[in-house]
Amino acid sequence: MIEPLTPNTQAILLLTAPLIAGRGETSRELLSLGEYNKLALILRQKQKQPADLLSADAAELIEVCAQPFGRTRLDALLGRGFLLSQAVERWNARTIWVVSRADDKYPKRLKAKLKEDAPPLLYGCGDIALLEKGGLAVVGSRHVDDEIVSYTENVGRLSAEAHQSIVSGGAKGIDRAAMHGALMAGGDVAGVMADSLEKAALARENREPLMDGRLVLVSPYDPAAGFNVGHAMQRNKLIYALADAALVVTSDFEKGGTWAGAIEQLERLRFVPVFVRNGANAGKGNLALLSLGGNPWPNPQSGNELGRVLVAAAESIAAEPRQETLPLILREEPAVYAAPLIANAIEPGAEKPKQPVADAVPSPEVELLNTVREILQRGLTEGRTEEEVATLLAVTKPQAKVWLTRLVEERVLEKVTKPKPVRYRTINKIQLLL
Numbered sequence: 001m002i003e004p005l006t007p008n009t010q011a012i013l014l015l016t017a018p019l020i021a022g023r024g025e026t027s028r029e030l031l032s033l034g035e036y037n038k039l040a041l042i043l044r045q046k047q048k049q050p051a052d053l054l055s056a057d058a059a060e061l062i063e064v065c066a067q068p069f070g071r072t073r074l075d076a077l078l079g080r081g082f083l084l085s086q087a088v089e090r091w092n093a094r095t096i097w098v099v100s101r102a103d104d105k106y107p108k109r110l111k112a113k114l115k116e117d118a119p120p121l122l123y124g125c126g127d128i129a130l131l132e133k134g135g136l137a138v139v140g141s142r143h144v145d146d147e148i149v150s151y152t153e154n155v156g157r158l159s160a161e162a163h164q165s166i167v168s169g170g171a172k173g174i175d176r177a178a179m180h181g182a183l184m185a186g187g188d189v190a191g192v193m194a195d196s197l198e199k200a201a202l203a204r205e206n207r208e209p210l211m212d213g214r215l216v217l218v219s220p221y222d223p224a225a226g227f228n229v230g231h232a233m234q235r236n237k238l239i240y241a242l243a244d245a246a247l248v249v250t251s252d253f254e255k256g257g258t259w260a261g262a263i264e265q266l267e268r269l270r271f272v273p274v275f276v277r278n279g280a281n282a283g284k285g286n287l288a289l290l291s292l293g294g295n296p297w298p299n300p301q302s303g304n305e306l307g308r309v310l311v312a313a314a315e316s317i318a319a320e321p322r323q324e325t326l327p328l329i330l331r332e333e334p335a336v337y338a339a340p341l342i343a344n345a346i347e348p349g350a351e352k353p354k355q356p357v358a359d360a361v362p363s364p365e366v367e368l369l370n371t372v373r374e375i376l377q378r379g380l381t382e383g384r385t386e387e388e389v390a391t392l393l394a395v396t397k398p399q400a401k402v403w404l405t406r407l408v409e410e411r412v413l414e415k416v417t418k419p420k421p422v423r424y425r426t427i428n429k430i431q432l433l434l
Contacts, residue, residue: 007051008102019087020224107131113241119220125201126216135165137243140174140250149177156181161303167243174249194232197223236261240271245313247275251285254379255392266293273313383425
């Protein structure tokens with residue numbers, strides 16, 4: 001039985017969700033994460049909640065909240081009640097629930113670690129309580145051989161023996177191998193989907209563990225949404241945030257979502273200790289991650305040993321300063337830091353912000369560009385073509401060109417036209433002083 005949507009969640013769905021209901025088009029007028037955070041801050045300052053925007057006497061409140069976005073746009077979003085009812089009917093038929101940042105059931109781990117980057121909405125199927133259990137995040141490449149699949153399934157089995165959850169991304173390859181190993185051994189699994197939640201919720205192999213309360217599948221994206229490179233990269237931080245430690249089984253070198261997610265954790269977010277499979281056949285990507293601060297995976301041989309690894313990992317993270325988890329923009333300007341206040345803008349009992357800085361909240365597009373910037377600053381020391389950069393980032397060539405042009409304008413990269421073909425390379429600090 002799916003619980004009815006709370007009034008706050010209904011309002012947030014109208015403001016931020018595409019409400020695809022079987023269609024592929026996404027409205028361009030939806031509030032982005034950054035825009036929603038601005039609106040949440042306005043509501044909090046007025047001691048209101050999102051649900052108040054749907055009340056009969058909401059005209060004055062809507063007028064105030066609409067100032068950054070336009071009254072026409074906000075009215076259009078809030079007027080999508082019929083489309084919402086269609087979407088909810090579709091989700092209920094597939095036993096998909098929805099929680100928002102305003103709900104008590106929203107995962108506390110996501111709020112604590114992601115702060116204002118926590119998705120306004122989370123769609124899911126299965127027992128939501130599993131999202132608070134922590135455990136081991138297992139990530140890696142999609143294309144792996146049978147030996148690595150067997151190795152990863154064994155990691156899942158040992159996690160089950162240790163009574164520790166597996167957290168992964170639900171993609172083919174490493175993700176599914178870890179999840180399958182844990183489920184076959186009777187363990188608990190949280191799968192964070194970048195796309196196709198509807199399909200996964202209805203899949204035959206997921207039916208029994210979902211009904212038994214051993215599997216939860218979640219996504220910050222519409223359940224009917226298809227694959228999107230940006231979504232796949234953005235959901236990586238959710239996987240890490242829900243775990244106590246992470247294991248990179250395989251990673252390409254300087255390209256792909258596994259590499260980008262691990263680098264983001266090692267160098268910026270540091271939500272959890274990142275372990276990396278090592279050894280003679282670890283591969284160039286794994287060895288590079290180890291050199292950048294990854295911890296060698298101790299290859300525990302029993303559930304008890306794996307359990308001790310995770311306990312030590314959780315203790316090490318608890319001892320680290322909280323400020324390491326701040327978004328890049330806010331860490332560079334600590335004087336205007338107000339992320340926790342924005343993240344909890346609509347929660348009762350929150351303290352009033354002393355310096356509202358809604359404009360400083362990065363949108364998902366800004367966060368993605370930050371990640372790309374960091375990867376290219378390290379990866380283009382020798383210079384690479386647009387095609388090579390597209391391969392490095394696992395995106396199309398036109399998308400790579402957009403980012404390259406932006407970073408050239410920022411003087412992060414320089415464009416070298418001779419000799420041909422055109423290449424891009426990092427501008428070092430000495431060059432900037434000349």
